[in-house]
Amino acid sequence: MTLHYENRSGRQFDFPAEEQLKILIAAVTETVGCPEEPEVGVTVVDEAEIHRLNREFRQVDRPTDVLSFPMMEYDSPADFDGQAYRTTRTVSPESGELILGDIVLCAEVLYRQAQEYGHSVQREFSFLVVHSLLHLFGYDHMQEGERLLMEDLQRRIMAELKISR
DSSP: OEEEEEEOSSOOOSSOHHHHHHHHHHHHHHHTTOSSOEEEEEEEEOHHHHHHHHHHHHOOOSOOSEEEEESOOOSSTTOTTSHHHHHHOOBOTTTOOEEEEEEEEEHHHHHHHHHHHTSOHHHHHHHHHHHHHHHHTTOOOSSHHHHHHHHHHHHHHHHHTTOOO
């Protein structure tokens, strides 16, 4: 596994974020049955930056908690045998690993949501990363059936990692 991690938010976490990311990436990769070692980029930014990115890439003019930028497409979530995956599969020439894509987290929103939901910053961080990693594997929540499947996976992964509210 290769992790490219950068915290540009100006806020520090009270837990080892890079170690936590590696645990989360490994857990999600195993749960979805990814047949290859992953390479993932994770950047933590401030509210102004996530607002700009959300406006530019989603045409939503407000800050958000996390954005996912997948490198591949899937016929269905985590379908590693499908045509879409085979055609868009991207491997790093340096590591030989599967480039899943990039995750951008907003530290300010993450801290705010942790307080609003009454749980730790590490729990909120972990949940958002698991959620975003599932997006990188083609999961979505736009339709009811997709939403239920994605939420079930999120709950299972968080429970397996013993990360609770």
